[in-house]
Every structure is written in structure tokens, then in C-alpha cells.
Amino acid sequence: MTRPADTVPDTGFRRCGCCGRQRPAGEVAELGVTPGVYICAGCALWAARRAGLLSALREIRIRDLLPSFLNRAQAPHTATAAIPILPSSDLDRTAAFYARAGFTDADHHDGYLLLNNDGVELHFAHHDTVTPGTCFVHVADATKMWKQLRERGVDGVGEIADQDYGLREFVLTDPDGNRVRIGSAIPDGQ
Template sequence: MTAAETPRTFDHEHCGCCGRQLPASEVVELGTTPGVFICVGCALWAARRAGPVAALRQLRFTPLGALARRLTGSRATPGTAQAAVPILPSADLDRTAAFYTAAGFSETERHDGYLLLHNSGVELHFTHESTPTPGQCFVHVADAVKLCKQLRERGTAGAGEVAEQDYGLHEFVLTDPDGNRIRFGSPTS
């Protein structure tokens, strides 16, 4: 029986790369070629072949990345938290994007009244509010002292002084134009 003659079940799709028939929840349809699906394994293989690790990082923010997160998350114990993402207020999303881009973040998505920024594994979300009440969050980094120095060298406004805390962290606060306070910290040793 050829692939064209193979009976198709609606809860399964064939990967257009490896040809395996998989549950529909384990493949994603390619946006530019409707009816063609690819599995996570083939998507990761293609990303590795296409370029450096940066390609894999970008994959996280695509439908394939969402699929991979959903699949790996499905193995976790139900109710187990995977991550927390702060949603901070912004009176001007363009100004917020410019501020955090200068601080080393990348704008990855924008929707009506909503902005998503990333830096390595850190994700910040902003929602438009005409009169924002400032929020705050904590971001773990490898070296807070080095990061603060880099921000100051870039001329990023709002970067406070690094302080060694009695609980074993170097910390500093970055205050954005809306008054949001992002506290960065790393172990002292």
C-alpha cells in the first residue's frame, strides 16, 4: 500500500520529514504549506542543521517550540509549576520595548496592548495601562555585578547600585520609565 493509499485517521498525522504517523498533538502544521506536518524531533534536527544554537533559541517562540514545551510539560506531575512570568504595566509599549531592548532584551511578540520580551531564558510581559501602577519582579542571573556594569556601559538609565545581601546574593534594581522595578540577583560565591 502506498502513502497515498494509506487510510488516514483524523487523530493522527504523518510527519512530512520522517514519515512517521503520530498523534495530531505531537505534530504541527507548517504555516506556509497547509496540510504538511512536522514532528518536534524533525524540527529540532532541521534547526540544528540550519544554524547555530541561536536557531534553537528562536524555535522556543514558534508553534513548534510551544508544541515541544507542551509535550515535555505533559510528563510533569499535574499541577507542577514550570515557570512564572511577570506581567508588568506600561503606559507606552514602544517606549518600554526601546528601554528593555537597550538593556539586552529582544522583542519577540506584540499583540494589541501587549508586549513580550526575552533575554536567554527570561521572559517579561507588559500590558498597556493608561495610568500604570508599577510592579516588580526578581530575575536570577549568572553574574549581577557584570550585568550591572554592562547596563551602565550601555548608558541604560535606571540601573541602581549592586549590593551584597546578607542572604548570599549580589543584587541591583533596574527601574524602567513606568516605575517597574526589576531586581537582578546572583550568588555571591
């Protein structure tokens, strides 16, 4: 028996009308022309790729527009970046591992390590007992970086895969078990 919509209890979740998965209400959008039908971000990106809309958006260089937008939109003391601090049981071993992945030692002192790769920073703090952490690094071309790491024989490089939310990703797992997810937009036509 189906109850009228006005008597259905609100669980805070909505079913995506495309993939059928239950999502929190804040992670779906109601289709304006079809009230009561929702779509998740992953399916919206899939639909945009199929319609060719993402290729048009990619032509706009968001990176070029961002500084002027931030200068207008930011109040003093507004955060501009977040950098997780990952644990390391041996900072020298961590620096050597990430050097093979293209990161340079930007600052290394007692109990702390800062690595850099073309403006991307990874921070590590020494801990005798490590509970592995996770972070995400956006790159221009995940496939290219994945191939380079494989060719260099870097340990801990996982398989690369396209995600339903529009990114191509792989995981780089360091000797302490930290998982650095590396990804980029899926190229058009793939």
C-alpha cells in the first residue's frame, strides 16, 4: 500500500531517482520539473558529462577566476587552505618514500616534516604509535602521475579507477599506512 506523500515520515534521506541509492537530504537535489524526484551529485556529474556540459565548463579556467573572487569574498583572517597533518613513525623514511613520488623536503625539524610538490603540501608529525590518516590531493592528470609512480617502482600505488562522482583516482599508501588519495577530473570522452 502506498501512502500519500504528505503522510510519509521524513527520515532525512532521499532516494536518487537515477542510481537508486539513499542519500542524506543535503546531498541530493530535487528536480524542479519533477517534484519528489531527487538526483545525487554523482549522477548529476554523469548526466552533465553525457550532455557535454562539463567540457564547456572546463573551458572556463576556474583557477584564473579564483584569486579575484577570493579577494572580493574574503574577510580578514578567513581560512584559505586546510592541510592535514599525517602521522609518521620515522620522518626520514617518510621523506625518502615521498621523494620517490616527487615530493621535496621543504622543512624538516625535530618531530615535524613538511613536503612539497608543485605547491601541494603534505605535513607529517612524528608519533611512536601511528594510527594511519587519509588525505586527498588534486592533480592535473591522475593517469599520468599513476603511470610515473608505477614506472619508478614506488611501493603502495593502488589501482586507478574512475569514480561515479567524476574523478579518476588511485591511492598511494605510505609505510605507516597513511592513504593519500590522488585524483583528477575524468577526461572528456572517457
